[in-house]
Amino acid sequence: MNAHPPKAKPDARPMRIALGAGGLAAFSALLTAIVLPPKPAVVIVTTGSVQAVDPAALGTPLQVQRPIQYIQLQPGQTAPPGATVIDATAPKPITVVTTVPAPAQKPIYVKTTQSGKVVP
Numbered sequence: 001m002n003a004h005p006p007k008a009k010p011d012a013r014p015m016r017i018a019l020g021a022g023g024l025a026a027f028s029a030l031l032t033a034i035v036l037p038p039k040p041a042v043v044i045v046t047t048g049s050v051q052a053v054d055p056a057a058l059g060t061p062l063q064v065q066r067p068i069q070y071i072q073l074q075p076g077q078t079a080p081p082g083a084t085v086i087d088a089t090a091p092k093p094i095t096v097v098t099t100v101p102a103p104a105q106k107p108i109y110v111k112t113t114q115s116g117k118v119v120p
Contacts, residue, residue: 072088079085111119 070086073079113119
């Protein structure tokens, strides 16, 4: 007869759980990278201007427009140094937007063969 008893097979459930969790984490990371928009570049704000951290790597410098805060000074108050003072009696600035229609363009048709060669 057989001198050795049959060996028990190893339990596959722990490895299946580990591989499933790893696959789920990888799928979640890929989905997040595809769906989320890219983060904006890091900027360093200096006095009055904005500079990119590495202009060679980022290309053009970033432009940040800060909101303008208007305050009304009480009688006897003075504006802080560097502040622009607008006279209250000055006329308000007016913005005029004029829309000019673009000239009509004739459509351009390019005839090609099946291989992509342009036919005159």
